[in-house]
Amino acid sequence: MIEFKGVTKTFGKTTALDDLSLVIPEGKIVGVLGPNGSGKSTLLKMIVGLNKPNGGEVLIHQQKPNTETKSHISYLAEIDYLYGWMTIQQAADFIKAFYTDWQEDKYRDLMKFLELQPSMVIKKLSKGMRAKAKLLLSFSRNAKLILLDEPLSGIDILTRDKIIETIIKDYRAGDQSILITTHEIQEIEGILDEVIFIRQGKVALQGNVEELREEHQASLIEIMKEVYWYENIK
Numbered sequence: 281m282i283e284f285k286g287v288t289k290t291f292g293k294t295t296a297l298d299d300l301s302l303v304i305p306e307g308k309i310v311g312v313l314g315p316n317g318s319g320k321s322t323l324l325k326m327i328v329g330l331n332k333p334n335g336g337e338v339l340i341h342q343q344k345p346n347t348e349t350k351s352h353i354s355y356l357a358e359i360d361y362l363y364g365w366m367t368i369q370q371a372a373d374f375i376k377a378f379y380t381d382w383q384e385d386k387y388r389d390l391m392k393f394l395e396l397q398p399s400m401v402i403k404k405l406s407k408g409m410r411a412k413a414k415l416l417l418s419f420s421r422n423a424k425l426i427l428l429d430e431p432l433s434g435i436d437i438l439t440r441d442k443i444i445e446t447i448i449k450d451y452r453a454g455d456q457s458i459l460i461t462t463h464e465i466q467e468i469e470g471i472l473d474e475v476i477f478i479r480q481g482k483v484a485l486q487g488n489v490e491e492l493r494e495e496h497q498a499s500l501i502e503i504m505k506e507v508y509w510y511e512n513i514k
């Protein structure tokens with residue numbers, strides 16, 4: 281279980297997270313949704329320990345983010361963090377050196393599934409192929425918690441489908457947790473168990489997707505429009 285207790289994060293005069301409290305349940309696929317700049321990436325970075333709170337605390341199994349908690353997290357960052365000169369195999373070897381939970385079989389299987397080759401040089405890949413390569417490297421680890429920051433951003437519809445298939449391919453419900461930030465809500469809606477809407481650094485709405493749909497008699501997109509309606513008239 282991940283807990284945010286009154287977490288505030290500021291960057292100069294900008295408040296990215298504003299006294300935010302929430303509990304993220306385990307063993308589920310959770311969507312972290314919200315408009316640009318609402319604080320989604322900051323929230324993910326807090327869990328990895330890349331951003332430290334100015335106030336409040338983040339707890340992962342009752343522990344503040346540390347080397348031990350980090351070792352169970354596979355984090356796919358929004359920015360392109362792969363070294364361009366590396367081949368996919370070299371990037372894999374690099375990650376393997378840091379983590380003990382690397383799964384070679386899964387890596388080979390996903391490589392085929394995503395139609396990638398170990399010898400491909402990262403800087404020569406198209407945007408969609410790079411997105412697939414990032415996903416390959418994230419999902420080749422047997423991590424308890426997978427954080428995906430905008431895995432579908434700028435990717436064509438067919439590749440997006442493939443990425444979503446990869447996310448759920450070997451997903452172990454109940455045992456593994458996946459947190460996804462995205463603006464591609466329609467595409468992702470079908471695989472989400474739980475959703476957290478972030479608005480100006482606070483939780484605007486959180487709940488089980490099925491229950492929210494039932495309660496609102498609406499799709500996630502329509503619920504999102506309800507939650508953020510006032511943003512459009514500012």
Ligand SMILES: Nc1ncnc2c1ncn2[C@@H]1O[C@H](COP(=O)(O)OP(=O)(O)OP(=O)(O)O)[C@@H](O)[C@H]1O
Pocket residue numbers: 291294295296314315316317318319320321322323
């Ligand atoms: N390192 C940083 N330095 C300065 N400001 C930052 C930094 N990181 C985030 N911010 C600011 O904090 C706010 C929240 O940013 P964040 O990236 O968490 O939003 P987001 O919801 O992920 O946005 P997007 O959907 O556009 O990716 C924004 O105003 C952003 O400009």
